[in-house]
Amino acid sequence: MISKQEVEYVAHLARLEIDDAQKDKFTSQLNDILLYIDKLNELDTTGVEPMSHAIAVTNAFREDRIMDSLGTEKSLANAPDGRGEFFRVPKVIE
């Protein structure tokens, strides 16, 4: 079971602001999802390799060859606060 505190914690980690009513709603919804997923535990998966991807492709590689980058101007084109050659952001020092 997931608690309201855990929902608050996860929301904080994801930088999501949610009000009290939403917290209750998400707690109950998330618990429903977890209950549903729990059903899978009823299956016997002994000897089945864990899967991390839905497609059976491996070793998709790229050769180490330089191609054109966007360049500074285009890279900054959509920035909400582009200054000169940089993205400007609020100062965050840990």
Add this chain to the structure above:
Amino acid sequence: MEFETVIGLEVHAQLLTDTKIFCNCSTKFGGTPNSHACPVCLGMPGVLPVLNKKVVEYGMKMSLATNCTINKSCSFARKNYFYPDLPKGYQISQYAYPLSEHGYVFLEVDGAQKKIGITRIHMEEDAGKLLHDEHNPVSYVDLNRAGVPLIEIVSEPDMRTPTEAADYLKRLHEILVYLEICDGNMEEGSFRCDANVSIRPKGQEEFGTRAELKNMNSFRNVQRALEYEVKRQQYIVENGGKIVQETRLWDDAQGVTNSMRSKEEAHDYRYFPDPDLVPIIVDDAWIEVMRKELPELPMAKRERFVKDYQIPAYDAGVLTADKALSNYYEEVVRLCASPKAASNWVMGDVLRFLNEERRDIRNCPVTAASLAEMIRLIEDGTISGKMAKDIVEEMYKTGSAPKTIIAEKGMVQITDEGALLKTISAIIDANPNQLQDYRGGKDKLFGFFVGQVMKATQGKANPQIVNELLKKMLAG
């Protein structure tokens, strides 16, 4: 109370690929800010990262060189956290299934070999660079470095002193540079190290609470930071305090570590498999191809130098610490066939000149061919060892060949016995008293006569010939 220190290191090495780990942007250092960027490394929605094959191959080489077992299958995971140098809001790294595990390297500790375990090596992307405004509450972001490939090498907590930690770091550094997969530049950040350090009462089995040290950008600073941190922790424990698990930053100017108060509560990265990147399967055939490409590694080269060239282990250590230096030395030996003399001249003179100017052997004005020629000239008696000292200095200053300098300065050794005989008899005639005393048993005066001959010939007389002739003539 007597304490034991426990240290484990996490090393990040930037790989010398031409392009980034998941896109075709250049990895070149020092470009216009945000010029080497594309939708993938800028973290635009809807893009697909594709793994650079060379990153896997370089990682495999380091794994083999440090005796790690390469996993048959490995995959990437997302490490989630918010920081402005990380445009996607997560770093693509490896977590549950790293590239390789269970390796080791050997260190020499108190004359014996000590094994330091390597827990794992994994691949990941570097973050961008932040420049903080000193006057305003803003920072500037350059994403040229975002997506540059890194391997992280995590050690076991096997080191017991700051010196061992620095030695381990040097060992990893020289292997990476020998493999030519990392330039090893600590100042520019292409080789970085974080240290986990704790203390425990001697004899105690369980580990103490550890601090993580960051921001040490030289071997010396790693050692200094660890030495300071060990003292700090001992002081706290001896005064009844408790060590807090935290990250601390090394302050080079003050020579102290300071707590880095983290705004994020306990690191909770919520790792999960990255659905954009498919698993990597490494078969034995691929591993063998990589193994064949491995160059001779520093430890093996050291042993070979001692065995084949009959030089002391210390000399072999100095000469192999830098791959370019070891190549230079071997070239000199190949051309002059005198390994011991070559070692003395390279270590004693060439390295001293280079160190004085903090110059690299790759830019040494004295070529291996010139140095070898000079050694041959000493051995065939053309010049004396004393003259060679001046010649090698001149070679370093001018880059000229030894024969050119010898001709310019008229430095050829006098080996003509007839000419030397004349000089010697003149000296004997001019010093009748000394001659009498010498013949009367004052053997020490022999040195006086040698000195006179050298003075008269401006040091150019061949010492062996002077000795022989003097002995004969003084005997009468």
